[in-house]
Amino acid sequence: MLDKISYKEAFYRCIDNAKPTDLYKNIFIKDALGEFLAEDIIARRDAPVFSNSAMDGFGFRNSENKKLKVIKTIYAGDKYEDFEIKNDECVRIMTGAKVPDGIDTVIPIEKCIEVTDEYIVIPEIKKGANIRLKGEEITKGDVLVKKGTEITPEVIALLSSQGIVNVKTFIKPKIAILSTGNELKEPWEEADEEEIYNVNSHSIKSLIEKNGFNADLIGIIPDTLEKTVEFIKNLKNRYDVIVTTGGISFGDADFIYEAFVKNGLKSFFRGIMVKPGRPTMVGVMENTFVFALPGNPLSSYLNAFALMIPALRKLSGAKEYFYNFVYAKNKSEFKVNPKKDHTVLGTFECGEWEVYKNYKYGSGMVSALSNSNSLVILVNKVIVKEGEILKVIPFNIGFCKKSDFFND
Amino acid sequence: MLDKISYKEAFYRCIDNAKPTDLYKNIFIKDALGEFLAEDIIARRDAPVFSNSAMDGFGFRNSENKKLKVIKTIYAGDKYEDFEIKNDECVRIMTGAKVPDGIDTVIPIEKCIEVTDEYIVIPEIKKGANIRLKGEEITKGDVLVKKGTEITPEVIALLSSQGIVNVKTFIKPKIAILSTGNELKEPWEEADEEEIYNVNSHSIKSLIEKNGFNADLIGIIPDTLEKTVEFIKNLKNRYDVIVTTGGISFGDADFIYEAFVKNGLKSFFRGIMVKPGRPTMVGVMENTFVFALPGNPLSSYLNAFALMIPALRKLSGAKEYFYNFVYAKNKSEFKVNPKKDHTVLGTFECGEWEVYKNYKYGSGMVSALSNSNSLVILVNKVIVKEGEILKVIPFNIGFCKKSDFFND
Numbered sequence: 032m033l034d035k036i037s038y039k040e041a042f043y044r045c046i047d048n049a050k051p052t053d054l055y056k057n058i059f060i061k062d063a064l065g066e067f068l069a070e071d072i073i074a075r076r077d078a079p080v081f082s083n084s085a086m087d088g089f090g091f092r093n094s095e096n097k098k099l100k101v102i103k104t105i106y107a108g109d110k111y112e113d114f115e116i117k118n119d120e121c122v123r124i125m126t127g128a129k130v131p132d133g134i135d136t137v138i139p140i141e142k143c144i145e146v147t148d149e150y151i152v153i154p155e156i157k158k159g160a161n162i163r164l165k166g167e168e169i170t171k172g173d174v175l176v177k178k179g180t181e182i183t184p185e186v187i188a189l190l191s192s193q194g195i196v197n198v199k200t201f202i203k204p205k206i207a208i209l210s211t212g213n214e215l216k217e218p219w220e221e222a223d224e225e226e227i228y229n230v231n232s233h234s235i236k237s238l239i240e241k242n243g244f245n246a247d248l249i250g251i252i253p254d255t256l257e258k259t260v261e262f263i264k265n266l267k268n269r270y271d272v273i274v275t276t277g278g279i280s281f282g283d284a285d286f287i288y289e290a291f292v293k294n295g296l297k298s299f300f301r302g303i304m305v306k307p308g309r310p311t312m313v314g315v316m317e318n319t320f321v322f323a324l325p326g327n328p329l330s331s332y333l334n335a336f337a338l339m340i341p342a343l344r345k346l347s348g349a350k351e352y353f354y355n356f357v358y359a360k361n362k363s364e365f366k367v368n369p370k371k372d373h374t375v376l377g378t379f380e381c382g383e384w385e386v387y388k389n390y391k392y393g394s395g396m397v398s399a400l401s402n403s404n405s406l407v408i409l410v411n412k413v414i415v416k417e418g419e420i421l422k423v424i425p426f427n428i429g430f431c432k433k434s435d436f437f438n439d
Numbered sequence: 440m441l442d443k444i445s446y447k448e449a450f451y452r453c454i455d456n457a458k459p460t461d462l463y464k465n466i467f468i469k470d471a472l473g474e475f476l477a478e479d480i481i482a483r484r485d486a487p488v489f490s491n492s493a494m495d496g497f498g499f500r501n502s503e504n505k506k507l508k509v510i511k512t513i514y515a516g517d518k519y520e521d522f523e524i525k526n527d528e529c530v531r532i533m534t535g536a537k538v539p540d541g542i543d544t545v546i547p548i549e550k551c552i553e554v555t556d557e558y559i560v561i562p563e564i565k566k567g568a569n570i571r572l573k574g575e576e577i578t579k580g581d582v583l584v585k586k587g588t589e590i591t592p593e594v595i596a597l598l599s600s601q602g603i604v605n606v607k608t609f610i611k612p613k614i615a616i617l618s619t620g621n622e623l624k625e626p627w628e629e630a631d632e633e634e635i636y637n638v639n640s641h642s643i644k645s646l647i648e649k650n651g652f653n654a655d656l657i658g659i660i661p662d663t664l665e666k667t668v669e670f671i672k673n674l675k676n677r678y679d680v681i682v683t684t685g686g687i688s689f690g691d692a693d694f695i696y697e698a699f700v701k702n703g704l705k706s707f708f709r710g711i712m713v714k715p716g717r718p719t720m721v722g723v724m725e726n727t728f729v730f731a732l733p734g735n736p737l738s739s740y741l742n743a744f745a746l747m748i749p750a751l752r753k754l755s756g757a758k759e760y761f762y763n764f765v766y767a768k769n770k771s772e773f774k775v776n777p778k779k780d781h782t783v784l785g786t787f788e789c790g791e792w793e794v795y796k797n798y799k800y801g802s803g804m805v806s807a808l809s810n811s812n813s814l815v816i817l818v819n820k821v822i823v824k825e826g827e828i829l830k831v832i833p834f835n836i837g838f839c840k841k842s843d844f845f846n847d
Contacts, residue, residue, distance in 0.1 A: 032549075039845050045780050064645050081633050085801060087688060107734075108622020108635075126688065127734065127803075129633065141440075176809060184649050185808035188642035188736055191626045192805045214516020218468070218599045225537070227516075234596035237472050241592055280495055280534065323559070326515075326535065328596055333766070344838065351838040357765040358790040370675050380768040382830075393493060395535075396576045397600045398486070400593035401584060402533045410847035422790075422846050425837075427591050430752065430759040436830050437447050439818035 033280075033302025033309060038337075038372035038408060043301040045313050045338045046352065047319065049345040051179075052271075054202040060190055063182045067349045068198035075193050077166035083107075084124045085161040088139040089133070089151055091121035093158040101152050105129070110353040121151060130162055137161035139147035162407060169193075179350030181243075183269025188388070201348035204271035204320070206234060206239060206246035208232050210418040211278035211287060212326065213254050230328040230397055231276035235335050242340050244347075252287065259290035261383070267294060267319045272343065274335070280310035287323055296321060307394030308334045320346065327394040333374045337408065356422040359384035361415055369413045376403035377423075381434050384423050386415070404428050441710025441717060446745075446780035446816060452707040453721050453746045454760065457728065457753040459587075460679075462610040468598055469588045473651035474608035475757045480584040483601050485574035491515075491567045492532045496547040497559055498539070499529035501566040508558050512536070529559060538570055545569035577601075587758030589651075609756035612679035612728070614647060614654035616640050619686035619695060620734065621662050638736040638805055639684035643743050650748050652755075658693065660686070667698035675702060675727045680751065682743070685734025688718035696720060699729055713780040715740045715802030721750075728754065735802040741782045744834060747817065751827050763831040767792035769823055774798070777821045784811035785829075785831075792831050794823070812836050 036044075055069035084090060091099050095231045099121035105111065107127035116122070116133045124130065124137060138156050145152035169175065175193065177184055182200070190198070215229040216222040232248050239246045249266065252275065253259050266273055277302070278287040288301065291314070298314030301323075314325040320349040322339050324331040337354075344352035362385040367373045376399050377386040384405065404427040409415065444452075463477035470734070492498060501509050507529035513519070515535035524530070532538065532545060546564050553560035559587045578585065583601065585595055590608070598606070623637040624630040640656050647654045657674065660683065661667050674681055686695040687709070696709065706722030715738040720731040730747050732739035745762075752760035770793040775781045784807050785794040792813065800807040812835040817823065 039847070047842040061641070061644075064648055076632065079637065083803075085803065107620060110633075127635070163801055163803050168801075168806055180809075181835075181838075183809070184642055184645035185740070185811070185835065187645045188638050188740060188805045189809045191638045191641040192636055192736065194624070194626045194628075194630060194636050196627045212515060216602070218602045219604045220602075222602060224484065225518075227488065227535070228600055228602050230596050230599045233469070234592055236469075237592035237595040240472055259718060297748050328600065332593070332596060341838075349838070351840055353690075353839055353842040354844050355787070355836045355839040355842055356789060356844040357767075357836075359766075379763070381764060393571055393576075395487060395491075395493065395571050397596050398576055398583070401588075401591070401592070401597045408845050410700070412846065422844050424844055427593065428763045428765075429833075430589075430749075430757070431761055431763040432759055434761040434763055436762050436764040436832055437816050437818050438820065438830050439446075 035302065035304045036300050037410065038303055038305045038374070039410065041300055041303045045342040045429055046345060046403055048299055048315060049342040051348045052201050052204070055199045056202050060187060060196045060198060063198060063200060064184070064187065066182050067347050067372065068176060068180045068182065069199040069201045069348060071174050071178050072190065072195060072198065074169045074171050074173040074175045074223060074325045075195065077171050078169035078192060079163050079165055079167065081163045082130045083163050084126055084128050084137045084139055085163050086139040087126050088124060088137050088161065089143065090124040090134040090137045092116055092118055092133055093136040093156070095326055097149055098152050100301050101148065105131070132330055135159060135162070138188045177350065179348055181349060181351065203244055203347045204343060205269070206244060206272040206274065207249045207266050207270040208236055208246050209249045209252050209273065209275045211252050211275060215251065231324070231326070231331045234328060234332050235274060235276065238332065238335055238340070242343070242344055246274070256286045256290060259286060260293045263290050263294050266347040267316050271346070272320045272322070274322045274324065274339070276324045276331045279312050279323040279325065290322055291316060291323070294359045302381060305374060308374065313338065328397040329394045329399055331401055333406065338435060340383060354424045356424050358420050361417060361419045361421050363389065364417045366414050367409055367412050369411060373409040373412070375407050375409060376400065377405060377407065378403055379405040379423050379425060379428050380431055384421055391432060442685050442708045442711065443712045444708050445818065446711055446713045446782070447818065449708055449711045450746055453750040454753055456707055456723060457750040459753060459756045460609050460612070463607045464610050465605055466608050468604045468606060470596060471606060471608060472592070472595065474589065474590045476584060476586055476588045477586050477607040477609045477756060479582050480598065480603060480606065482577045482579050482581040482583045482602065485579050486577035486600060487571050487573055487666065490538045490573045491571050492534055492536050492538055492545045493571050494545055494547040495534050496532060496543045496545045496569065497529040497551065498532040498542040500524055500526055501544040502526040502565045505776055506558055506560050509556065513539070543567060543570065553593055573589070585758065585775045586766070587698070587756055589757060589759065610752060611755045613651055613677070614652060614655045614680040614682065615674050615678040616654050617660050617683045618672045618683065619660050619683060621659060623659065635686045636786055639734070639739045642736060642740050643682060643684065646740065646743055650751070652751055654682070664698060668693060668701045671698050671702050675724050678727060680728045680730070682732065682747065684732045684739045687720050687731040687733065695731055699724060699731070704729060713782060714776065717784065721746065736805040737802045737807055740808055741814065745782060764832050766828050767831045769825060769827045769829050771797065772822060772825045774822050775817055775820050779818055781817040781820070783815050783817060785810065785813060785815065786811055787813040787831050787833060787836050792829055
């Protein structure tokens with residue numbers, strides 16, 4: 032019989048067994064979006080590199096003098112010899128321009144009392160105002176970005192500012208996707224009215240791609256145990272991760288498990304007390320991680336999302352691999368079976384969450400996915416009440432048709 | 440002087456002036472992740488395509504008979520001639536297998552009282568149980584996915600299930616990124632200790648890419664007005680969107696605005712009462728949208744994120760282009776200037792939000808970006824109190840180091 036472990040237990044068995052890679056590559060920063068750093072990035076220079084003006088305005092030595100002679104203009108990028116500045120003098124200075132020694136304050140044009148080409152008259156202003164001091168943000172030698180960090184546009188901004196263009200990143204796992212079911216047609220194949228299309232390979236491949244990984248679609252597993260054993264044996268030396276869908280339950284046609292075992296599989300579990308997604312097996316063959324997901328498109332997608340993606344991130348050396356959740360108020364009451372855990376689809380919008388079709392959809396209903404943007408994982412629940420605050424895991428909440436995101 | 444419009448007004452002027460494209464292309468579904476549909480997708484077939492078993496079990500005609508003779512086994516994918524089933528008979532049937540006419544109920548193996556190769560003994564079970572009826576999910580001719588929808592893994596799942604592999608998607612805008620500042624060095628160039636690297640082009644290009652668009656880095660705008668007018672004239676016929684950074688304030692070296700105006704620019708605004716990001720101009724030259732962003736890396740990134748990305752989505756025919764926000768409790772009090780709107784960086788984790796460095800970072804501090812994962816936009820605020828509920832816009836909240844996302 033299938034195991035009866037909880038969804039939480041299944042999640043931790045996947046995560047705890049996923050050992051981060053130590054293989055890395057060198058990569059040019061422009062190609063690095065979505066990669067995970069295999070090294071701490073150390074600051075090469077102070078930031079700012081020199082004290083500079085935060086505004087277009089006038090720089091001066093703060094003193095009693097409020098009428099100041101304009102002696103010079105300094106633009107961003109100007110290089111100049113040091114010069115002496117007197118207490119009744121100032122320089123016109125542009126945003127980002129280097130502040131000369133002796134100047135301790137910048138006043139923006141619009142705060143001056145009077146501005147002419149020759150002189151300005153200024154009010155009282157705090158010493159140090161509008162100057163960004165050398166090194167106030169970053170000191171050379173600081174750890175800028177930690178090993179395991181995902182390279183986002185924000186990290187690229189920081190690395191660019193330091194002139195760092197080559198980084199070490201972890202090599203991501205090579206992933207193979209197999210499917211079972213000789214009855215399945217590929218979506219591009221001719222099919223009669225009652226033939227069924229292969230959904231799982233394509234939904235899981237695109238889920239993997241959206242998460243920054245690649246996967247090869249290997250095709251359909253052969254229809255005998257002997258051939259399957261051989262087939263898997265060939266793949267396991269070539270791939271770090273093998274994902275299968277279907278054939279893992281206890282029906283007569285389900286020999287996938289046996290074929291993996293004959294290849295040395297050590298399973299972490301086979302069967303989870305979750306709805307949907309019960310017939311799921313995860314384990315390892317030598318160094319190859321195996322996710323044997325259910326045949327139902329909805330179940331396989333949900334387990335790939337909740338169990339596999341976090342494990343793939345950990346295998347890739349990412350330091351962040353737990354889904355971040357958002358809190359949301361439940362919009363309408365629904366019931367679940369308290370003997371199982373549940374992954375339930377719904378729509379998150381502007382702080383509220385609504386279950387899809389009152390949770391009356393089946394695990395074969397693939398349209399539930401594209402009609403939802405998030406899920407909740409329920410443990411030991413009977414009724415989920417209206418107004419209850421839920422932890423929601425988003426998968427596609429970035430944008431909506433209309434929202435008022437201003438705090439006013 | 441610069442305009443003094445609010446951030447909300449700036450956002451709506453961008454969005455309202457962004458006219459969706461009507462150009463489309465045909466694309467194979469495997470390359471379509473992140474594209475926007477240029478047509479409604481119509482269901483080609485019912486789902487399920489035939490009534491089928493939701494479980495591995497036994498199918499029968501629900502009656503008084505509780506001891507049933509096993510007459511046949513039906514696997515998923517089996518095709519068979521119609522046959523008669525009697526009230527005291529049943530078939531072994533696998534998940535997904537077609538349910539023969541006359542059979543109205545399936546019982547899973549584990550719910551049977553007795554199971555042998557020849558017969559089974561079953562308890563009372565509801566008629567219709569564990570059968571997925573033909574067409575109960577989708578009826579042929581239904582609108583499956585609407586025009587303007589982003590193609591996600593969930594949509595790919597649905598299209599695959601319908602055997603739909605070619606779709607029309609909108610052609611995304613061609614985007615050019617220019618930068619100003621002849622003083623800037625590219626991150627890969629030799630630079631002396633005090634020279635500054637170009638950050639904006641690279642942060643904005645990667646932000647654009649992360650959002651599913653492409654952009655060409657054109658390089659640095661020439662250093663005279665005449666050359667710049669010519670330069671922009673050449674680009675405007677080739678690009679749908681031009682993004683510049685820097686040179687849009689009223690400093691002496693800022694002739695970008697004039698160069699755009701001489702090319703027919705009609706600006707929607709020049710200047711926003713927001714901190715950071717005041718010197719920003721958005722407008723249109725014939726059919727080319729222009730985003731002239733500030734020179735400060737933080738300011739330009741924030742306005743690119745908040746104002747430009749939504750407009751790019753709308754230009755691309757997306758039906759969803761408003762940021763979805765999440766509610767979060769503010770972790771520590773901070774103050775802002777009530778005369779301006781503010782975009783404030785911070786970290787969202789598990790329902791709480793914490794401002795970065797107590798909002799004491801400057802607009803030149805690019806490390807504020809990679810140390811944050813979200814932002815809030817504040818309007819007319821003075822103090823943001825601890826415990827206050829904020830609307831937070833995420834830019835990188837997908838994963839965290841540890842979280843308990845189970846609802847238990």
